[in-house]
Amino acid sequence: MKKLRVAEEANYFDALAEETFFMILDCLDSNPLDKKSFSLVCKSWYAAESRHRRVLKPRRVDLLPTVLSRYPSVSRLDLSLCPRVTDACLATVALSLGSSLRSIDLSKSRSFTQVGLESLVTNCSSLVEIDLSNATELSDAAAATIGRAKNLERLSLTRCKMVTDMGLGCIAVGCPRLRALSLRWCLGVTDLAVGLVAVKCKEIRSLDISYVQVTGQCLQPILQLKNLQDLSLEGCRGIDDESLATIQQKCKSLVTLNLSNSRHVGYLGFSSLSRGAVHLRELILSHCGTVSHSLANSLQKFSRLQSLQLDGCRFSTYGLKVVANSCSSLRELSFSKCLGVTDEDLSLISEKNKDLQKLDITCCREITALSIDNISRSCPSLRSLKMESCSQVSREAFPLIGERCRFLEELDLTDNELDDEGLKAISRCRGLLALRIGLCLNIDDEGLTHIGMHCQNLQEIDLYRSVRISDKGVVAVAQGCPGLQMINLSYCEEITDSSLISLSKCSKMNTVEIRGCPQISSNGLSVIAAGCRQLFKLDVKKCFQINDAGMIPLACLSRNLREINLSYCSVTDMGLLTLASLSYLQNMTIVHVGGLTASGLAAALIACGGLTKVKLNLSFKSLLPKNLLEHMEARGCIVQWRDKPFQMVDPDPIKIWKLPAGVET
């Protein structure tokens, strides 16, 4: 009887068209757990979900064969959570997905060679995107293999330091359809191969040769690329005004130009690079030394310039005023850590660019409340304001932000004179997503309660060392902002377990940093583990009360945990071994954990197979067996040894954090 009913049900759903299932599944895209529930309904729902899935981001490669046979239509495979991907894994991928695979991300994986890539390139003929970033041991032979993927359109070789001109040359010749190429930090590559890429791959739209040892020579063919929109030349020390002077090409298609950290490029070089670039929209000149008058003046030519980043630059006298006069359509502007930015400059700029949406004035220590007054009045559509450590801005300025800039989504007021009144005004920004008010020593629960009451969309809040905060404020935020994903309560010493209990209601929480909160116990931690199933980063350093009792629920419930800091906790071998069952755990810091023995640690390290980075006391180095460390290294795990003295109580935060600011002003 029961059997019959099951059969009837299956038939009933089988009658539904696959498209119907797919339309339903399309609406579920945001949450992975929903899809899981969907596929658990019955066999035909399971099958529909299997056929529907296009993107796969597995956490472990050992299950790949099963997973891939379940999802045959996957076109994008993101292996960035798998630190160790062997050639055999890649061969499995290549054989099971074949030509349906279009994109593969190996950016954080190691231990594959050209043999694995060979099977990918041979079997997956429609591969258009490969991310090989951080494959620091990949050789030219592997690059030559990539050069056989004729249809490749996007390739990242960031930090592939072993690849030389020869390998890149093979790619340039073999992949004529390349549209986006990143060669960032490819230290083995020179002008020759980069120039060859520009000659052979005419479709290139985005090229990143930051920190590559090239000179102006290779820019000649690059600027001849008809479709080039995005060019990044960050930190290219070989490129200077002299070598750019001879360039006659005009690259009219250029939209984004990144010249950060290029101290040898001045006005002359910039003008030859940007000649004819009438569509330039984004210009990044951060850390480029002094911005000269002529350069600032030449910004006039780019009538469509929307984004200008001048972080860490110096300006000649009136230099910023020239910038202000040259630009009038800016949406994004960044001045962080610039010396000599005055109220006058900022007022002029904000008056000229009334559509400003993002402004970064981090560490502009000369500006006062006057600037904030002018900015908030002139730019009502501001969405992002970052003003960490603007130490001269008085507390009267902050209510103005809340009153005038109602569309703010991101606000960074770290290390400012902010008080509860300011916070109350800021709570009027209903759309606020991220609020960073760490090191604000004047705020307390009252202000925070206002935030909790009004900013319902808040996803991220940083209260690092805002020491007057206690449970009351945190509870208000936790109750008012159910979508909270990140919270930092480090060194707010008054925080207790009751904060964590209320925070556990925020089911989307993925990052909890409660470093140095001595009142927090294992109970609080277990409530978090039960409530916040998506938790992937947890920092409980110097929560001295946390012991093995907290580790057990963590190990059972927080299956997504990737990063944990247990330094100074009262955890013993038992707790650590329990934690080792978390197969996704990649990053573990266990310094000064008194209850640990060498053998317990060794057992935990062996059991926790997914680790990529472990920080340990130097004293364990001699105690752990050598072959264990070799084994860890072979698995792709880096062990960092720390030799810091045991510090039960932190030095006075005011001394640490306020002194440098005081010295500079």
Next chain:
Amino acid sequence: MKQENHFSPVLLQEGSSIVCDPQAVLNNLSFLEQKIHQVQDAVRSIMSPEEQSTAGGPHELAMKQQLMAADLTSIIIQLISTAGTLLPSLSGGSSMTSSSAGFLCSPSALHGFYTAAAASGGEPTTVEDHQEEKDGEGDGDGYGDGESLLAGTYEVLQLEKEEILAPHTHFCLICGKGFKRDANLRMHMRGHGDEYKTPAALAKRNKEHKKFQPLKTLLCVKNHYKRSHCAKSYTCSRCNSKKFSVMADLKTHEKHCGRDKWVCSCGTTFSRKDKLFGHVSLFQGHAPALPFGEVKGAAGPSYPGEASDSVPSGVDLDGGAANVFNGKDLESDADLGLFSPVSFDSFNFGAAGEFPQPVFDAPDGSFSSMFGDYARKGGDSFTSE
């Protein structure tokens, strides 16, 4: 000093063929006889004591001597030129001196020689300039002998200063790259595809072709004959694989042997990386080839043995002469494509099962067709697996 009027040209041009006029030769010889007598008289006059006493002094004497020297030079030139006209009737060429008898008697060759001489000397001279220079200075340039040409029997080529001083005189019609020598351009053209490297494309060495140019000097003939029709008896002692039939070719090779570590997929080697990349960026389908040890899983012979000995070397050896290419050379060049490390490796790797026979046994050994094959077969294997 204008003796040209008395000196009649011996080369008469009738259409494309040349007739050697014996009457003109005789006339020239008798004119030369008169000339020699004049000089004899002049020498005697210097020797006689009366003449010496009436002479103006040492200054005038020096001038007279200079005049005589010039006269004698002119006589020598004309004598040689006359002798040159008789060359075709002489048997072989063993008795010729290379300076006077270095060209076969054809107007185009003669013309070619002028330009070649101008080019190799690096002097910015046109044919016209060349004549004037001789008239003025009377230097003994044995080949030119412009005085013997009648107006209308030669073509005056006016070259602009920029043309003469330009670093390259031959340009590729496809990619625009310039070359100093035509031979280098032809070697370059082969990279652009099959149609540029068939024997038919060698217009210069095909006498049926309208662009036919004969070999210009005896040395060229010798080298051509040795390279094309003789055994390669000189072996490089360093690599023990490359063989040459011309000693000079071996010496050129020895300068580079073992230093050409930059290899293209077509098999061409370079001693400098930038040259390899220049080559790769110019030609479609060529790619840098990794050293053999680096390509894991590569089976087959190490770097081309027999194939490499016929790499066209020595193209640059003899000045204006460019005569290395013939059908045979091209054929062996084509073999190079088969042995190139990259293509070979990819065969074995990607589609080993599909090639029951070794690739180098393929009957159709043409270079680019192999590339085509690779692309096609490779593609099949991708989809089938």
